[in-house]
Amino acid sequence: MIKIQNLNKYYGNTQILKNVDMEISKGEIFGIIGHSGAGKSTLLRCINGLEDYRDGSLTVEGQEVKDLNEKQIRELRKNLGMIFQHFSLLERKTVFENVALPLECFKYSKAEIEKRVMNLLELVGLADKRDAKPRNLSGGQKQRVAIARALALEPKVLLCDEATSALDPNTTKSILALLQDINEKMNITIIVVTHQMEVVKQICTKVAVMEGGRVLEIEDTEDLFLNN
């Protein structure tokens, strides 16, 4: 699904990613763990075409990301849903409108939008909050709205960038359980970027450990916890 080979990334003269190799297979819940500054967000931005990279290869379903034109980048992003630490919801819009946003951008019909958004709100357990504004929701509910929005265009991959870092432990558990459910039911590959070992332990099948722009190791999660 995603294959990264010998990827190097610089900001000016500073090398941010160093010889990164990583292969993420379809259906996996793949963790990328490391301290702040390890290069995790930069790597995600390379995957979704927000950042250029100088050398090495990064392919999504066989397509080299740096070679894509604008139109192909739009298609790529359609296939990569994203969620973030601080949810990035539009505060003036309702829950329904937030989830509908990507569908409106791609000019789906009103009927189709209604159907898809309500299915997604059912999936994340927030159908009864369709007319609420984000400020009236808890952190966990906001992240559920963000997850529904990220799934609106039926992506093949969901990228989660510190998605539970602003949540308390119980809410974190329930959001991770939801992600696991989505992975199983919808057969979506999930990439989980985090600095929290607990997150990896709860849901990841495989994990890459990053430090200083390098991948230190990639292991099946079970093996990682046997060795440590």
Ligand code: ADP
């Ligand atoms: P992480 O997501 O693991 O916290 P980042 O990918 O955000 O790490 O950052 C990796 C390194 O790249 C950090 O040292 C950070 O300061 C640096 N960095 C990130 N973005 C930029 C940028 N736009 N210009 C220069 N340096 C950057």
Ligand code: ADP
């Ligand atoms: P996050 O890691 O929360 O996803 P960012 O990716 O935006 O946040 O930034 C990560 C780190 O990179 C931050 O610590 C920030 O200070 C640093 N950074 C971002 N942009 C730049 C930049 N233009 N120059 C230097 N450092 C940067």
